[in-house]
Amino acid sequence: MGRDNWKIIRDQISAEISAGMLQPGAQLPTESQLCQTFHAGRHSVRRAVAALAVEGKLRVEQGRGTFVQVAPLISYHIGRRTRFRQNLLEQGISPAGEQLADAVVPASARVAAALGLAEGSPVHRLLRRGLADGVPINIGLSYHCATRFPDLAAQRMEGVSVTDIYRSHGITDYFRKRTIVFARRPDGEEAGLLMQHPDQPVMVLQKTDVDAAGQPIGYSEAVWAADRVQFSFDSQDEGEAAPESAIDV
Amino acid sequence: MGRDNWKIIRDQISAEISAGMLQPGAQLPTESQLCQTFHAGRHSVRRAVAALAVEGKLRVEQGRGTFVQVAPLISYHIGRRTRFRQNLLEQGISPAGEQLADAVVPASARVAAALGLAEGSPVHRLLRRGLADGVPINIGLSYHCATRFPDLAAQRMEGVSVTDIYRSHGITDYFRKRTIVFARRPDGEEAGLLMQHPDQPVMVLQKTDVDAAGQPIGYSEAVWAADRVQFSFDSQDEGEAAPESAIDV
DNA sequence: GAGTGGTCTAGACCACACG
């Protein structure tokens, strides 16, 4: 066929999904069948399918087949009193979390710096996965001083919230100090846990929690499925000046 | 050769870049030569090169060759008094901006809503590109009421800052109201303007500027090269509660 | 074992850059 044939195939399949001819969860024809349908080589068909898988419209499972992906979009607000559960409940989405792993490890240089501890100090490292309506949306690695919060891992495992654990240690209030955001491609494990295509980007959010005195008490890095969430940040109105450039954001 | 051959080729080239055997800006051997070097088919070589191009380590130019990419990383802080120029200067990076296009257009529903205007009202639409040390880092589309700021496009073209234009219209102070962040894959034009691989993700930042009375005066959407920048957001300390979950961010 | 997707080679032709 002509050139850029795989783009034609991609757009055709994409259009059928948009038009509802291919319902979410439905299985696509096999590659052989698609080759015949589009009078194309397998290479072109596979390229088109791969592109749509990256966009999150298709999900390819080796040995089983290719399926139309269901992709919910969540709006996650970060500002005053940000809470995972509440954020999702407000959108009619059911939140859940599961602890995948926990260990006490010596603090790396970065973690030690974030928590204001000496490098090598024992810290809890918790790996958790967050779900929205049963669909994975983030993977979080969090770090807390193991001396200060000895039972944190066990309590979190039992479903005790971070806020309650803090409170039981005399911390009645705490703040998100700063959030760093960037995007990258996930590694294989991250893509697997998020059940997304390895070529679909993820957003990484790093933050430090501090107590009322400004002392760091927790640090976490979370990886979010970029096609399932968008973040909003409120800026304080008081005393802020705005950017001088229109390309500023 | 064996299976997953293309990953071996990818890792080998990646290692040579990390080890400095392939200097930034250097041209890679041609695909034919790489095929011989690795005793592989062209398909495997192309796949390895494509993967590295997506990671930003290589830059492929049709008809010219494949080159080792130089990728600077910028940290862009968003908070009080965020300014494009100052943000970059503080990191020893030279900022620049260029106006790619400007027009007065009827406000779309979304723009009208953001600016508090009636749909179809005339608004300036400015397309600008921001550069850091001569490397494109963002593309911004900004919208302002054309009735309120009749000469905005011309003034911006001459290098007058947004802050100064606001000031000449009696707006002495203004604020970033909210910033929405998400990541996606760029379209072809965006990838071209950012001089990045189409499979490399971009981050989209949407924001509205409001005056001291809370009235919207400007709206912009900017697309950033995700591998060249990371963002940080400060949360206000006053009266904020922190998330209840460790997977929270 | 049958069917699915995953990877690989071989070879052809096209589009673009540059002298």
Added chain:
DNA sequence: GTGTGGTCTAGACCACTCA
């Protein structure tokens, strides 16, 4: 024109899933 990367077909074999 020559050399580069871009796309395509054809065919083979491997890995995974499931009956």
